[in-house]
Structures are given as structure tokens and as C-alpha cells.
Amino acid sequence: MEQQATAPRPHPPVDVEQAEAALIEHYPRLVRLGYLVLPPSLGRNRRVLTAHALVQRALPRSRAAASEPAVPAPRGADGSPPDPGYAYVRQRVLRSALEAGRPRGRWQLPKPGQLPPLLPQVWGLRLFPRSGGADELALDQALSTLSGPGRAAYVLRALELPSDRDVRQVLAAAGVEEPAAALAEAAGLRTPAGSRDASLLESMEFDPCSLQARPTDLMRRRQHTRAAIAAAAAAVVCGTLLGLPGDGWGRDGAAAPPYAKNAAAEAALDPAKLTRAAPGAWKRADRPGFAVWPVRGNRAGDQELLRRSLAVWARPGSAVQVTATPGTAVGPAAGPPQLLYAGEVGQAAVVVLYDGLRVVRYAESKSGDSGAAALDFARTDAADADTATAVVVGRADSNVRYLTAPWVNAVAVRDLLKPGGSAQPLRLAADGVTDPTLSPASASDCRGWPALQMGGRLVTDLGELTPARLTAGSPGAPRDVTTDRARAGWAHTACHLQTVRSQGVRSVNAWQFATQPLPGRAGNAEWTCTRAETWRGAGSRVQALFQAPGARAGAPSSAVARAEGGLACGARDPHVLAGVLWKSPGGTWYALAAGGGSDVTSIAATGGVRGAARGPLLAVPAEPGARTELSALLSDGRKLTTLR
Template sequence: MEQQATAPRPLPAPVDVEQAEAALIEHYPRLVRLGYLVLPPSLGRNRRVLTAHALVQRALPRNRVAADEQAGLPVPTPRGPGGSPADPGYSYVRLRVLRSALEAGRPRGRWQLPRPGQLPPLLPQVWGLRLFPRSGGADELALDQALASLSGPARAAYVLRALELPADRDVRQVLAAAGVEDPGAAVLEADGLRTPAGSRDASLLESMEFDPCSLQARPTDLMRRRHHTRAALAAVAAAAVCGILVALPGDGWGPDGAAAPPYAQNAAAQQALDPAKLTKAAPGAWKSADRPGFTSWPARGNRLGDEELLHRALAVWARPGRTVQVTATPGTPSGPAAGPPQLLFAGEVGQAAVVLLHDGLRVVRYAESKDGGTGAAALDFARTDAADAGTATAVVVGRADNNVRYLTAPWVDDVSVRDLLKPGNAPIPLRRDADGVTDPTPSPSPGNDCNGWPALQMGDHLVTDLGELAPALLTAGAPAAARDVSGDRGRAGWAHAACHLQTMRGQGVRAVNAWPFAAQQLPGGAGTAEWTCARAETWRGAGSRALALFQPPGTRAGAPAGVVARAESSPACGARDPHVLAGVLWKAASGTWYALAAGGGDVRSITATGGVHGTAAGDRLAIPARAGAQAELSARLADGTRISTLR
């Protein structure tokens, strides 16, 4: 084990402005990434991006830096092409960036002036746009949330060790030079970070999720900005005429809570803000509906008669103020309702007052403190058009401490919790109150380590939470005849596919089907391998995702199958294109490598070219191959059509 004591090192030569400037220009993206990762996550992604660039641009010294100003600054050991540059100028600028980023996360005294990183940067500045790094996958999201749980010094220790300095001694020395009081404790805290699966090679920190130099740009609220501009011009004109604006006449509905000030007087818009005009389904409407869905849900909850709460929910939906936390699933508009929406629920859930509304296209959840409409509020949108009895089984009404509570559909008679990774275990009943609100139940967390995956059994339907308002329906079988998951075989198949649901979080997923499209006898009598295609369909009809999974024989129940191919926004493996082809290199116990392939949906022959050559009749192929061989696969269907592997 490495000793905690840090051996003294010779001080580097003095650094002048030109040397530091050259290092900053050459390694600018690396320095900005370091600042972005160490800055407090509470700043938000847009603010962190701009602040990281500002910290790096302010890191240049004003003149020649004497050696005694660099006391304790180590010369880092190079790590190869991707390692930390062994350059005194870079070391100096890096220390300045690190020190400023750490200062931004330190608490500020009551009368203490803010530090540079604690204020929005003057430059660079972007008006009318929000800038943030491109989104990565589930592993990057899990790592980002894990880093957010660390203190600033521990986060810096983790990032330095992963990207800059492999030796803990060097990390502690840099932290000490940056002003960290206990570098050893910071390194120990970083050691305790639970990293997500797939991050062992430290490449996740180098992904686009954490690259503040490769950005996406999105506008701020254009409509609200235009209205605010017009309102400001009108206020200036009024001030020029009257000198001061005392009050505005009006006969509004009452306090609007966290809603922004009204910007228009429109008869249709005003009707949508009137709690008395909310529509409600009859208590038994779902029993006679042609297709039970959210439109047939009755209104429930212990605050249905609270017009002030209902009005605040409608007003915030129409014009959310700056303190409102607004989220929406991909492809879901977050604008106001075109007319009076349907009321699904108004009641208290834990410490919050919650209102659920439905306008035919979306389910909207409004939440505030149950003590009243003051303070912050939350507004969540999820697209739910064309929902049926299977996809309208429940809506999330509350989340806290990785637990979730649902409002269940009126046709759900009983609810129980299953662990998808333990298909042989009996489900655990979940209690509901008189309104159909469940007790808190564990939800798969973004950093799920795949030791368990909870799902809800609601009658015949099996659903799971993917971080959105509406849980995703899980089905099994061929795409044209997907059915509810029932029986040992269906649950055993989902036990191997469940962990890959992590990659589908936050995508507006409506349903996920697991199709076991082939069972293949392996060469040498090694047993039978299972091929499965897991396809996620979204509410918006686009952005689907398909994964081809390979499960060798002899693995334990609940072990995740290997992903051998994937496709984005492709009809393959779905009702429109019920075909799939996938392949993998497999090593037998004898040491011989084989190229395996399997197809589903009228596949009549499979051909391998490139690094492996061969053709097999039918829907399975197994031919000897070299280790690391790259093969191109194609298959011919019964009608003569050729298909390729998922991509």
C-alpha cells in the first residue's frame, strides 16, 4: 500500500506569462474539462460550462511567477499520449484552475464577499442560449451523479487521479498546493466512490458527457423572452408618462403561486386557468370505455375541492416562473393547455401537494409544499397519447430517497413488487390507500449496480420505472404478437435483459419487448445459447432502441446477457420489421474460437464474409474463426430480401 507521506520534490523553474499562455492554449480543452468536473454540480450544466471556461481564461499570471510562489507544486509524471503533460507551465495553470474551482464550492461566510467562481462569469457570456455538453449514456449519467455526491476536494482527487496523476502521492501534493486542508481524507473519500459498470478504464471522464468544449446549444424560453421584452418596453413607456407604476387593475383568479406574471388576456387561456372548468371522468367511465386509458380515469385525492391549489397548478403550467423546476420527456411539448384539461388527482403525497392533469396528449404533474404555494414548485410533463389499459396502469406521484409512489389505474385490482433478477421469487404485495396511491417502493436508481431491478406487477401487466412519470410496460414474445410477461420462461428471459433497461432511462419509453428469437446448440456439446432482442418503443414513435443479447449456457439466473449489436431509430426487431440478425465470437472450452450468428423472423440462410467466410442454411451459423476476427454478416429471408446485423 502506498505510504501517506509525500516525499519532497525539487521546485520547478519560475514560470513566466508566455510559458503559461503557451500551456493554456495547447491544453485548453483539458483544463476546461478539469474545471467543469471539479466545479459544484449545484451550479447546473450551463453555468458550469461558462464558469469552467472563465476560470481557465483567468488562470494566466500577470507577470513572471517566482519559484517560491509555486511551493508544493509537483512536476507530474507523464502517463503516455493521454496523460498529464510534464510541463511546468501546464502544472501552474492547472493548479490555478483547480484552486478556483475548489473555491467556488466552499461555503461563504455571512459577510464574506463571493469568490470568483461563485458568481456568474462576466466573460464568456452567452445571451438567449443554454449551452451544455452532449449527453452520454447511462454509465456517464450514473458517474455524474456519483461525483455529485462527493465533496469538492474528493471530487478533485477522483478527477486528478483518473485524468492527470496516477499516483496518490502526486494527487495529495497538488490538492495541498490548491489549498485543501486534508488531502489524505479527500483521496480516501474518492476511493469510496462506487463507479458504474463500464467505468473501470476511466474513459467515462473523457467522454462527451464531460466535454465542455463540445457543446449543444438550446434557446431559453423564446416565447417568455419575447413577452418579457414587450412587457419591459411597455413598463418604460408607462414610466415615462406616469413617473411611477403604482398598481395594475385586474380581477384575476387569486394568488398564482410560483407562476410568472401574466402576459396576455385571452379568453380561451383564461378558461384554461379556471378550476371550475376542469373536466372529470365519471367514476365508472373506465368500465364502459372502448379503450381504457387516462381519459377514463376518475378524479381522486383529498384536495379535489382546493381551488387555490388547482388554480396555482394551472397558472404554473400556463407560465412557469423562474423558481419552477420543469422537466419533460423527449418529444413532449411543455406549453400551456389549449383548453381546460382533465383532472386526475389532487392530494397530499408525503410532504408535497400534488396535482395530476391530462390534456389528451400529456400527463402533467404539479407539486409544491403541502403547506402552501410559496417557494419552489415542480412541473413534469410526459407524453401519453394513445395510452391503453397496459400503458396507463400508473403515474408517478412522488419520488424521495430513491423510492417512488404511484397513483394506479382504477382497473388495477392488486399491486405487487417483483425483482426481475430473481424470477423464481414470489412477488411482494404493495399496499395502496383508498385513492389508489401506493406506499413508497424502491425504484431502479440511475447508478443501479444490477444487484436487483424492481418492477410492479399490476394484474397481468408488468411495468418498471425508467425515471419518468409513466412507467414502461414490459412484454415478451415475437414483435407482431407481444404479450404480457407471465410464466417462468418469460420471467427468466427478462432476468437476463433487465439490467440493460438502464440504457433506456429518460428516453420517453412507452414499452420494452424482449423477444427470444433463437436458441442455438453450441459446437462441441457446450449447451444451448439464447439470443434475445430487447426493443424499446417510445411514446413519440421515434427514437426507438434495439439491443441484440447473447446468453451463453450455464450462467446464473439474473446474470445480464451480453450486448452483441444495437440499433437506434430502426424498425428492426419491431412490428413493422419483425426480423433481426446478430453475431458474436465465442470461445469453446477446447480453446477453439467460433463465429456464431442467429436470425429471427423468416431467416432462411446466413452468410459471413470478411475475416470469417461461410454460409449456413437456416437461421443459425457456427463456423471456426480466429481470435479477434471481424466478420460481416448478412441473411436472406424467405421472400429473398437481404438483411444485415443491427446497427
């Protein structure tokens, strides 16, 4: 039942010492409030810095400030004390955070909350709160769907004030025109179970004072330093050249100046000659892929943006950041490419193009006048409906946004480390772009592994332009990860995906090739083989994993063997052999081995451990640290050796 709120009494003027004392005492709480209310579109790194800046700007400018509108004091039982200084500072932080999310007129000066944070400022580092669990991720995504006043109402009611009447008064004092509507919006928010508890909002996911620090791209930063020196030396010459008559360079944006005339190359630079698939072509295609994606985005008709993207692709200048997955050519298109998307994603204007072999993403500032751009290449030849499900169109801090295939009707986020958890819906806009979602590609730990569920298909971000498809089952007939058994297997396997980041991975299959009863009735161990296939065909990575019984869900299996290249554990050679030394609960050491494939007839161990067994499993006593050689025989007489 809502507590009865008493009529607020006007606060006396708050002097700077009183406000400063409240700010210092409750600094983490104020920064958390600002961080939660600031627009999620800013990205986690900028929200952290802006929240700290708003709190530090909240002090009165004079020795005695005018009274704020009468606002309720925070609850004193488990929140902050009824301190007028705190109420004053909190109100200024709230007002500035709400201003940061309001649209600004073309000729209107920015409010303090809309200014970039002057202090604190960090160069060369990205700062963001530590990642929480799936509940925190779901709550963060739910909060991002609210308006600024709606988020403020939700946070104030959960963390600060005892009654809705108090929340309305604080919102009105902060300049919200319809506090009742904001409260209604907050009350209608669909959140995961337990997310209305203050403990969840107070978790480390939303703590901008307990941060992770990661460097920016060091190689790019070094290149930018050299480029800046070269640019400074060329500035005088450029200034003179730009003043001369002629077309100049402005039309092509960040592209380098043209160096030759070629009819095919010139055709590839003409936005009017871009190919565009018919809106329903994907429904009639024999093999749906990127070639049948329709054009989407609110700037698909912006000829100047398209011209710049094509020019930068053909001649990337020194201010262009170029990345490519391994084995991907970065040269210009042979002819007019296909346009897949042109629109605004966060603070960037993005163009996605396709030339039959590569997907190319061009990004510049939304205004197009910064002079800098990014160009990303990914090889996607022979893509089909299973592997052409999405393209990354934006990255901000630890979040990623996708442009999905036209045949994707709904998207949900699933934490692979929680196989029993439900998938959380992710909003999909009419143009096929998803809301931001946490990317595992930027995390150095493995406390969670978000993956996207698109119908039956499961994909995950590995730091590249296209996500990798995840499957389970035998190499000859991999299946989508839809069963409880397959999800439980991936819960022990997901953390090993860190080893194949940024390798041009097309798909990863996890094959549980053996279940081995352990000596002494210690339970059953699981043997799994993972194979990461790349778009370029070569460079596949294979791992053999061993999972002892009794491990919690999400605990990573032990990697006992690795191989790069080769055919093992793949469709052309569905066999694998691996071994491990295992210590039983009674203290006895064993050499264990397992072979994958229905035609494994026997396994033998030589060297430090000697023994043999019929069938695909072996368990013989061993000494700690013993080294052994394993081999297996197949039914056709071929010999199988361990993965290496």
C-alpha cells in the same frame, strides 16, 4: 422461550465523558437504531442525516446528567455490553426518533427529533444506504406499515434486548403510552422468510454509516444558482410592486405574471372548468385510458391549489423546475384539461392533469407557501389499458410512489433479477396511491431491478412520469411476462434497461428469437432481441443479446449489437440478425450468428471469417478478434443485414 428479566436497577448519573465514550464506541449501532425507527416518510436521504443528527444530539448537556428511568442493559452475548452510558445514549436516541414520527400541534414547538438536522449537513449530494436484495426491500416495506412504537419494538427485540419485558420497559421509558400494544403490533407484522433474523436487519440496506453518494440534479442546481442571483437582484423591485394595489402575484403561486389576455387561455386557467370523468366511466369505455380515470385525492376540491397548478402550467416562473420526456411539448393547454388527481403525497401537494396528449404533474410544498414548484410533462397520446396503468406522483431519494389506474385492484413488487422469487404485495390506498417502493431509475449498479406487477401486466420505472410496460414474445404478438420462461429471459435482460432511461419509453419487448446448440456439445446459447418503443414513435432502441449457457439467474446477457430507429425486431419488420465471437471450453474460437424470423433460409459470413449455413443459425471456426460481415436470405428473396 422468553428469558426471565430481572428487575432493573436505577442507573447512577451518567457524566458526559461516559456517555461520549459509549457514543463513539457504538456509534454505527446507535445510528442504525435511529434510522430504523425514524418515519419512512422522511425519505432515505433525510432519514440518514436525521439519524446521525439524533445520535450526535444524544450527549448530556451538562457534566453530570440526571438519571434516566431504569432501563434494561443490552444483551452482552452478541450485542452491546451492559454499559449504563450506552443505555443512556440509546434511550435518548430512541426517544428522539419516536418524537420525529409524532404529530405536532399547530402552535407547539418542534421536539429535537422533529427539527431538520443541523449536523451533519451535506450540500449538493444525496446520501442513502446501499441497496439490498428483495428480502431487505420487502422488510423495509413491511416496517413502513408499522407505527413508530411498533417499529421501535420490532427493532429493539431483534437487535438489542433479550425479552419482551425488557422491550416494554425501554419503550415506556422512551414515552410510549402503550408498550404492550406496540409489541403486539410488531409481532403481527407479516415479513418475508428470514426477516426476523438479526442478520437481515444488520444488512447494508439498513446501514446509514455505509452510504452511496449521488449528486443532486447538476443542471437544475446551476439553473437555480443563476435564478437565485437574478431573484436577489429583483427582490427590491418585487418588494415595491407587491406593496402596490392590485391583484398581485400571490393568487397564482409560482407562476410568472400574465402577459396577454386570450379567451381560450383564460378558460384553461379556471379550476371550475376542469373536466372530470364520471366515477365509473372506465368500466364502460371501449378503450380505457387516462381520459376515463376518475378524479381522486383529498384535495380535489381545493380551488386555490388547482388554480396555482393551472397558472404555473400556463406560465412557469423562474422558481419552477420543469422536466419533459423527449418529444413532449411543454406549452400551455389548448383548453380546460382533465383533472386526474389532487392530494398530498409525502411532504408535497400534487396535482395530476391530462389534456389528451400529455399527462402533467404539478407539485409544491404541502403548505403552498415556499414559492417553489415542480412541473413534469410526459407524452401519453394513444394510451390504452396496457400503458395507462400508473403515473408517478412522488419521488423521494430512491423511492417512488404511483397513482394507479382505477382498474388496478392489487399491486406487487417483483425483482426481475430473481425470476424464481415471489412478488411482494405493495399497499394500495383507497385513492389509488401506492406506498413508496424502491425505484431502479436512481441506481447506478444493477444489484436488483424492482418492477410492479399489476394483475398480468408488468411495468417498471425508467425515471419518467409514466412507467414502461414490459412484454415478452414475438414482435407481432407480445405477451405479458407471466411464464417462468419469460421471467427467466427478463432476468438476463433487465440490467440493459439502464440504456433507455429518460428516453420517453412506452414499452419494452424481449423476444428470444433463437436457441443455438454450441459446438463441442457445450450447451445451448440463447439469442434475445429487445425493442424499446417510445411514445413519440421515433427513437426506438433495439439491442441483440447473447447468453452463453451456465450463467446464473440474473446475470446480464452480452449486448452484441445495437440500433436506434428503424423497424428491426418490431411488429412491422419481425426480423433480426446478429453475431458474436465465442470461445469454447476447449479454447477454440467460433463465429456464431443467428437470425430471427421463421422465414430466414440461410446465413453467410464473409471477410475475416468465411462460411455459410442453411437455416437461421451459423457456427464456423474463427481467429480471435476476427472481423466478419454477416448476411441472411429470407424466403421471399430479401437480404437481411446485421443490426447496426
